Every structure is written in C-alpha cells, then in structure tokens.
Amino acid sequence: MYKKILVPTDGSALSKKAIRSAIELASSVGAELVALHVVPRYPTSYFEGGIAVSPSEVARVEKQWAEHGQALADEVGKAADKAGVKARAVTVRSDLVAEAILAAARKNKCDLVVMASHGRKGLKRLLLGSETQHVLTHGTIPVLVLR
DSSP states (O other), X not given: OOSEEEEEOOSSHHHHHHHHHHHHHHHHHTOEEEEEEXXXXXXXXXXXXXXXXXXXXXXXXXXXXXXXXXXXXXXXXXXXXXXXXXXXXXXXXXXXXXXXXXXHHHHXXXXXXXXXXXXOOHHHHXXXXXXXXXXXXXXXXXXXXXX
16 A cells, blocks of 8 residues: 655644554554654844844754754654654755655655644635645645644
C-alpha cells in the first residue's frame, strides 16, 4: 500500500495527533516514516528601518530555531522507533511551509502525507491561510488530513 509516509510537525497538540495516526498507519502497512519540521527564516523584513539586528543575532536565532526543529523531528523518530517503525527525522529551512512539505515529499519519495488541520472555515481560513489546504491542492500524492 504505502511505502513511505511524510508527517510534518510543528510541535502542536494537533500535529501530535497526526503523528500518532501516521505511526499507527505506518506500522500497520509496514511503511517507513519521514518526520518533517519546517524551520522559518528570521523575519528581517519586519525590522527594516526600525531596529538594527546584527547578523550574529540573526544567526543565533536561526540556529536556535533549527535545533528546536530538529528536536521536534527527532522526537517523532523516537516515537516511531518505539512502535517498531523505521523513521527518519528531517528539517528544512523555508518561509513557505506548504511548498517545503511538498518538496520534502518529492525528495524523500513519499507516497502519502499525513497532516492535521484546524478545520477553519470562511474568513478565518482566508485570513490565517491553510498550509494543509495548499498541500492538498498543489500536491500530486495522497494527503490524509486529520482534525
């Protein structure tokens, strides 16, 4: 059925629900799991003309975010290993989360993406955006969405 399942995580309770389901599914079909965390870039454009931020401070913050992101992905890998599922933890840097998820799915040759959605509708979805919606509409592989 599925050989490689990508599960993105942001550390939220909702993404943890998707992780549990992805691990269970991977275990039941004998698939490998790829745990992904997308690390944002430092938002320097917010401060243009406002306050000066040194390059070393930007590097420090980006390193801290990358380490935190890797820890989140590693946590998923450990949970998968505990359940007997082969897993790999991956982090990527991007401000375009949905595009990064799709690129990671292609790069890792995943045949399913399992992710959570808040289920926002109407104006809230329009204003807040939806990474899940973007992955659903722009991806070419199946996406299992959990709420």
